[in-house]
Amino acid sequence: MFLGKIIFHIDINAFFASAETLRDPSLKNKPIAVCSNKRGSVVTTANYIAREFGVRSAMPLVEALKLCPQLVVTGVHFDLYEKISAQFVELCKKYTEIVEVASVDECYLDVTQVIKQYKRPLDLAMVIRKDIKKNIGLDVSIGIAPNRFLAKMASDMKKPNGMTVLRQKEVQSKLWPLPIERMHGIGVKSAELLKNAGIYTIGDLAVCKSNHVLFVFKKNAELFIRRANGEDDSELDIDSMVKSLSQSTTLMNATSDYDEITIVIEQLCRELQQRCIDEGVLAQQVTITVKDEMFQSYSRTMKLPAATNSHQEFFENALLLFDANFSEVTVKLLGVGCSHFIFRDIISEQLKLF
Known part of the structure; x- marks a missing residue:
């Protein structure tokens, strides 16, 4: 219990x-x-x-x-992926209001307040797993633990379609023997550096001194050692997914020079593309914001033909919005934003290869 x-x-x-x-x-x-x-x-x-x-x-x-x-x-x-992801998140929210959407295909749920309705945490997990299978048609793995980090580690232990309970008292027996690259938050490069320092397992990291791994984790060394010991006091972030992104700039002088305005819009779109890449998102909607010389603000939004993080797509459509709505405005501020995201960390990275 x-x-x-x-x-x-x-x-x-x-x-x-x-x-x-x-x-x-x-x-x-x-x-x-x-x-x-x-x-x-x-x-x-x-x-x-x-x-x-x-x-x-x-x-x-x-x-x-x-x-x-x-x-x-x-x-x-x-x-299709966006539709299924939305169904998945909404189904998770049936069981608790405290849901952190970690990515398109994973959620954290704090079920502390609702678990009393069930004999065991495993019983609730089984109900949720069956619900997802019945209503969405997909298999899930569920990790059950006293904190966020251990729950993530537990869900990776039995795939596909598994359920794993990982208690604090089981950290040494279940977590410590795992190779260091299996620890959530440690990438390939960090794992290699740790191995070169003689840290091959999560248990090795758990018992080492923080100054021994400062060269890898810097200020987060103590955090990773605590997690290797199964300790994590972080709260779930129910507003974790960014809803919109925007870039704007105030011009030195208000202008109606179309060429100058076009150059600024294109630069903002390039900056917006980089932010989308950093966040791992593809946008389905673009917005242009204009403030005139009296600092009156106006915005127009349009749906994009397809989800994208391309500055060229942003630029072409933002310019269409500007031409249709603000071509006669003397502009003091310009802003370009995007929203209605598909969170595609994996796919976004792959698209950048082509």
Whole structure:
């Protein structure tokens, strides 16, 4: 039994590839690789059947096909992924109001206040898992723990379609033996640096002194050591997902010079593209904001033809909005924003390869 908080981490198994089987049921039980371009050279993600052949994310498609000649390659379908993700989040919110959307396919739930309705945390997890399977059609893995970090680690222990309880008293037996690269928050480069320093497992990190790993984690050294010991007092962030992004600038002198205005809008769109890349989002809507010489503010918004993080797409559509609405305005401030995001960390990174 948990005496304190109870946190669930729910992760949709092989989300993009699994979503493709909902779109096309004939793909069920077949090895699938999703690529941002069917003729693209890199695998964005693969389902578990394909992974059994050694197919992995970021693998060259040519290599993946050698490992698995029967591999079915699909393109990406953003609208489908967004729809399923929204259904997933709303379903999680049926069980508690404290939900942190960590990414398009994973949520943290604080179920501390609702768990009394169930005999065990596992019983609630089973209800949620069955609900997701019935109403969305996808399998999930659920980690159950007294804090956010342990819940994330637990959900990764049994995939696909598993449920794992990880108690504080089990940290030494279940967490410490894991290789250091399995620790959430530690990337490939950090793992290599730690191994070079003689830290091969999570347990090795848990018992080392913070000054021994300052060269890797800098000011966060103590934080990672605490987490390796199963300690994490961070609260769930229910407003974690950014809703909109914008860039603006105030001109030195108010102007109606179209060429100057065009240059400024294009630069703002380039800056906006970088922010979208940093946040791992694709936008479906663009907004232009104008303040005139009296600092009266006006905004216009339009839906984009497709989700994007391209500065050229932002620029062309923002300019259309400006031409249609503000071509006669003497401009003192210009702003360009985007919203209605699809959160695509994985796909966004792959798109940048093409």
